Amino acid sequence: MRVGWRGLGATLLRVGAVWAVSTLTMLLLAGALPDFRLQSADGDSATVIGITAASGAGAFGLLSALVWPVLVRALLLVPALVLGLLVFFLNGSLLWLALSLIPYGRGTADPTTAVVVAAAMSAASSATSGFLAVHDDGAYRRRLARIAGRRRRREGRAELPDTPGVVFLQLDGLGYGVLRDALEPSGGAPPLMPVVAAMCGSSHRLTPWRTDWSSQTGASQLGILHGSTEDVPAFRWYEKETGEVMVSNRPTSAVELQRRAVERTGDKGLLALDGASRGNLFTGGAAQVALVLSTSARRGKETRSRAGYFAYFSDPANATRTAVSFVAEVAREMWQSTRALARRERPRVGRGGLYPFVRAFATVVERDVVVAAVLGDILSGRTAVYADLVGYDEVAHHSGPRGRDTHQVLRRLDRSVALIAKVAERAPRPYRLVLLSDHGQSEGETFEGAYGLTLEDLVRAGCGLRVPRRARRTVSGCEARAAARAALHRPEPEDPATDAAGAPRRGTGPVVLASGNLGLVSFPDEPGRTSRERIEALRPALLRTLAEHPGIGFVLVESEEHGPVVLGRGGGERRLATGEVVGADPLEPFGPGTARAVLRTARFPNAPDIMVNSSVDPETGAVHAFEEQIGSHGGLGGEQSHPFLLSPLELSPPTEEPGAPLVGAEDVHRVLRRWLDECAAPRPGVAVPHFDADEVSGTESVSGRESGAGPEPEPAVSASRIGTPTSRR
Template sequence: MRLRLPPWRRLGAAALRILAVWAVGTVTMLVLAGILPDFRLQSSDGDSATLIGITAAIGAGVFGLLSALVWPVLVRALLLVPALVLGLLVFFLNGSLLLLALSLIPYGHGSADPETAVVVAAVMSAASSAASTFLTVRDDGAYRRRLSRLADRDRRRANAGEGPRTPGTVFLQLDGLGHEVLREAIEPPDGSAPLMPTVAAMATGSHRLTPWRTDWSSQTGGSQLGILHGSNEDVPAFRWYEKETGEVIVSNRPTSAAELQRRAVERTGDRGLLALDGASRGNLFSGGAGQAALVLSVSVRRGRENRSRAGYFAYFSDPANATRTAVSFVAEVLREIGQSVRARLRGKGPRVGRGGLYPVVRAFATVVERDVVVAAVLGDILSGRTAVYADLVGYDEVAHHSGPRGRDIRQVLRGLDRSIALIAKVIEKAPRPYHLVLLSDHGQSHGETFESAYGLTLENLVRAGCGLPVPRKAGRTLSGGEARAAARAALHRPEECGQEPPRKPPRTAGPVVLASGNLGLVSFPDVPGRMSREQLDARHPALLRALADHQGIGFLLVRSEEHGAVVLGPGGAEHRLATGEIVGGRDPLEPFGHGAADAVRRTAGFPHAADIMVNSAVEPRTGRVHAFEEQIGSHGGLGGEQNRAFLLSPLVLSAPADGELVGAESVHRVLRRWLAEAAGSPGTSTSPPAGPLESADAALPA
């Protein structure tokens, strides 16, 4: 048990820290005044060194006071501003506070140009943050109180040394990081040092690494809903069309996420994994947590605690945090631009476009969201919360555009490892022991996009197979030409002259074609309910064969009036899922490995499965697939490493499963069991050995 200092000692230590940080700010201001020509701390006639020093001290003190009092108010206002412009506003507002501080110096000797004020404010915030962190982390009580401010105030414990005896649990989701990629990051095949030393120490010491197989819909919406709420029934993809409402459900749309969570809770009769004293951070769904920040499913609510950007306030209310994250944000944008240019110059494929807003989106995912989520988790740990589930999305975002093993990925994996090291370090100072569990929701599969490989999109191929107009460029491709020719022959239409589309297209509603990685969904809105194979053949005789025989497509799932759910493959091959009978050739599901039939059979029973479910082909040796979206690292269907996620769990907890762990709902049951085990008996912290964590202090948030 730690001894508590008497009140006067704690007040004295706090006062000394304030004076030390003030002194650092004063010295920083003096140095900057000597370096920057447009920043002055003296009158044009010159002042004595003493007066300049007093001016710097007053300026630094007023700037620090304004940062403490005014900045939180400004951040409240920033909740109304789109998050992607936060980086620029941080610099502007911080510079404005410095100009205000200089104007408040009694004898008016301080001045700076606006551009220079931004630089001075950023440097001073960084210096003060470093000094404050250096002093605070060496005082356990102050350290806890500082980080506990990141948690909700009503949960702070008056006595930081007291807390529950049973362990809490932190579930940290590394979004999109597959089992094989993680293994290579902690045990490089070439024998070099691991990219993720903290995770490597865990895997070889206190934790066990277990792979698990995803559902057919291998994407965050389906996986995380199943993990947090115990049911991902009727989630056929990341996005799908619902005929009864005419709406497209998109998992990362706030209204859709809220509806999916409502359905899952209604189906299970349970609030979720985190219902008992839990916190959900940076997720699509809340898991029933009482505390949720940056959670999509609750962001549409208009409550004070659940506004869309309210989760950012606790972190950015400290200007030092805001400045540091803004600097890292700009650096990440520049890094992405440089990496994109290098990839183009090298000419190595496959590649996708990385211009437009993507550099900003990447920086937001890998810097802003990471910093905010990690800081929120630290606050939860130090306030003694029982269960925390947080999602770090940086790897998934970058891998979509750079590939699961691209050169750009190495930096992201190192950053994730530093975040894990920081969380493990803070666990050592928590008021209760904690189990730290790492997991992923899916992996990613590499490969050239469908459009890049074959010259047309899945939608164009479907429209060509239906005999509907397609863009001239798509019609000229081999795939598009074959599909259109087959459609014309099936409909007994004459040959087209040239490349012009038919003058009078069929009077039928066009299909809705959606993509979720390498999984495609085709629905016909004007036909109620799910169309049968027989209806499809009668309406569009060439469509199913045009799709099934395409070399970029692995298989189709349709519903037959005679045989039930049927998987169609090239050359007329069929896999009748109800009986397991294979007719007409090779099993279309064979290249996708064991378990594929079970995964497809389960989805076939979903009410909102599309009229035609399309899975791209997979190259069995390399696991390459063709995404129907602009992604060279993709997930959402079957094929390759996207279906192999991982669990890294403490050895003090029971093994996840006796055999293979299959499906997100199974993972939910495992995590439930672990929470019950933690609640049933006292335990010890399962943080990694101290070696890899010694440098974590430098990254501690201010």
């Protein structure tokens, strides 16, 4: 009982400290802002002004604790970007209401000033609460125990096992080579990612792995979480049976891909046993999901696409901090894009329109919400958690995988890892922290930027179809159209896609799609897989046009005689079924394992009629994306096919033989399953944190830290303790 009273007293002291800081902040702002006052027009004594400030701070704190969660829940149907912008208005409205509750009407502020004052007070109270929590180890441990116990009781899990749980944290798009560079000091400066650098070699091992041909999140994450990448040829592709374009990050497509994978494997997924999926494309079989695309169309308390936002934005301090960071990130992107334009940096793509807001959402809002959800899972003792942080991948597409802009994102990712590791050390059960990526990124000038026409323009020109005037003026476009007219015996330009009246004809043009530097061409009017012989009969110049283009590395097509065949420049050809090579091998510049990856994709039922991979610079690894991306992934070439796996030394090595390659997301799935099985097996002599019943009693304060809903001040992490059972005593 004495422990309970001591805990209650410490809680009251913390509440008093936060109240005092909020009062002081309000007094300082009243003196600095002309449109904000805490006294009557005739003036008041210092005592009255102080009482007015304390009353306003107390009323604002109570409203934030009681009214704010209701407002956020009511706004869950509002798009996340709009909700982020509404935070300022809602917070300012609560302050205005709090001032109206002060006796004698002494507190007043115009609407704009109320927003500023509310943001400052929320930030001050959050910082104070976090500072006190960090420096009160016992209180922090007791709060973690209360939260974990409450969540377990709500879910019907009174006791947690003594075995370790596992947190899989995916750093989307971060390649093995880029990570290695980020872990090394440069020019006397510390590493870009000091926490991860301290982990590597001391408590964790770093292992590269190689993706399949389709080096993108849709295929890799489906394979990692559900154990199958079968029939996923690219990020987007055309399916002739349904006449639909499948797009990995489209909710309806994600649902269908997950259904097919579960049907194919007969298994729900990696996270089926007491798992949580956060910020992913697929659930992995987890019952607890937040911001998971394949469940975004559902309606339910646990599966609603925005359910994860409530746990985070229900704390006004979290909402304010994230909203301020969101605005700052938008401004940062505008400044960085303007600087790149002024310096005429190459390669470069357009970064205007909505992109600054998309970047801010990925690097701030989604990061904060996903990290908060992971912290909540750790505090409640979840057995397996898989979360995806997408900020690096988003910025690298537009700024390059090794640009100054992406360096800033890497530093912030390192702080997120530090926060998760710190909380894992205090969790109610041991945890193993595994970092991994789903693919890398390869830099290079876009195909259109380098050659003046898109892949679709080149395909249409090779088919003898009409192309935009800008494409006809390029060397590639002129040569392709001339070759097509000659092959088709059409001396004059003609467009088979239009009838005599100039109206478009249905189904006469090919469907051309792009996934990074991987292109897919399908002929909707041709049933099944269109063979090389049929394509050459219909479009005699097309395959030669594609294979001979300097920006294209190789072309895959199905031959009636030889099966899947890879075509390259100068008549080079590789027959994948037999391994026979005619002339120069088109796959040689892409390294070992390429033929296996291409052959596997060629056998997919929904493989397109023609698959096109851009060329690669063998020295720099540069490729040409068929999309507007200077950092791209989706095909072969460069660093995009080489992600990483950073695993605790307590777990078995990823491969049985040292140095043996780890190939494909399906292999990674099997490794992660093996690690979960190892953690599930009881290990004698492992110290597990224990909390007495007396420590669970007491009053719980309202803060983002306690609810597992937001970042705390950056902790100091001893990397040698991360993932070790003795670090949780």
